[in-house]
Amino acid sequence: MDNNRQTAEGWLDPALGARISCHEITWTQEKEFRFMQTGGDLFFHRIPQAGTLRHCHDFAEIVLVNSGGLLHNVNGDRQQLTAGDLVFMRPDDIHGFAPAEGFGKAEIVLLDFDLELFLSLSVYLENDAFLQQLTAPVLPPSFRLDPVATGSLYAKLLKLNNPAESPQLRRIKLKILLGDLYSRFFIDEINLLSEAHVPEWLEKLCSQMRREENLRAGVERMQKLACRTPGHLCKSFRRYLGKTPTDFVNELRINHAARMLADSNIDILEIAEQLRFRSLSRFYSLFKRCYSMSPAAYRKLRGGERAV
Structure with missing residues (x-):
């Protein structure tokens, strides 16, 4: 497999430590690969119908299927992927793609990033739990996005390829996006609760506290509920979340503040x-701890996405 091991050197942008590429695949009856x-x-x-060569990487990869469908041969098994599927590949997963019945084409976006950036996520998130959830399964974890979320993520990925921006700025934006993705799918409280066999009252409480009127009212409202x-x-x-009720409420508030900064012009x-x-x-201290930048800097980076 070493001959089919794709390395970061020569593929990833060394200044960015990553690469985002868009691939439109058409399955043909020809015998030769063309691109x-x-x-x-x-x-x-x-x-060709036989599919791509199976290979592995020495870097991490996120696969987004933007349109069409295809088979994902991975680690001796198969995943059928269609538009909206998001797959989190680990270094050394062995995989390739093949045609799926009913689909002559597929468009996928690959977000490849080096191990340094991958490991820095645990520092950025201040949580190593996502690494265990990511690496424990035999197959790479996959999730399904609705059409709106798929289009939004697709647009964000393409915007990160803007050559007019400095590599440093693009790397900051990339870290923000990766932090959003991994926290959403691997350390979100609701996802953790669904796997932890916690009391039903606590799961319900966490859902209730996500309502704007409750997260604003804070811990006092939580205790009443x-x-x-x-x-x-x-x-x-x-016991179940590894944090205090105050920490939980502050995280909800900071995440809500981030959405307000990106989606509005409120002071x-x-x-x-x-x-x-x-x-x-x-507020500034908690926000910077969570997003590694000030609210003003975050608004400047994310506010432009409203036009997408």
Whole structure:
């Protein structure tokens, strides 16, 4: 398999530590592989029915199916992928693609990134749990996005390929996107709760606290909704989520603040006040701890996506 091992050197952009490429695949009756590269990282492939060569990487890869469908031969098994499927490949997963019945074409986007960036996610997220959930299964984890989410992610990936921006800025944006993806699919509280056999009341409580009126009201509202003593509530959160109720509420508020920064022109001070932060300095401190930048810098990076 070493001969079919794709390495970061020669493929990834060394300044970025990553590469985003778009591939349109057409399955043919021909015996030869053909491809044409246009516009930098846009590839058009004509591939025989036997499929692509199976290979592995020394880097991580995220596969998004934007349209069509195909078979994913991976680690001795098969996954049938269609538009909206998102696959998180691990280094050394052995895989290749083959035609799926009913689909003559497929368009996929590959987000490839080096191990340094991959491992830095645990530092960025301050959580190693996602690594275990990512690496434990035999098959690479896959998830299904609805058409709106698929189109949104597709647009974000293509925007990251903007050559007019500096590699440093693109790398920051890439880290933000990777943090969003891995936290959403691997360390989101609701996903963890579904696998932890937790009490039904706690799972329901976490869902209720995501409502804007509840996350603004904070821990006091949480205690009323839970109908549990403060001590019982705190022990349950520490046992099943590894954090305190206050930490949980602050994370919900910060994530909501990030959405407001990206989707509106509301003043930063007003956002902090609406979400009931005790002080602006406290808001800035928590936001920077979560997103590694100030609210103003985050708005500047993400605000442009509203036009997509």
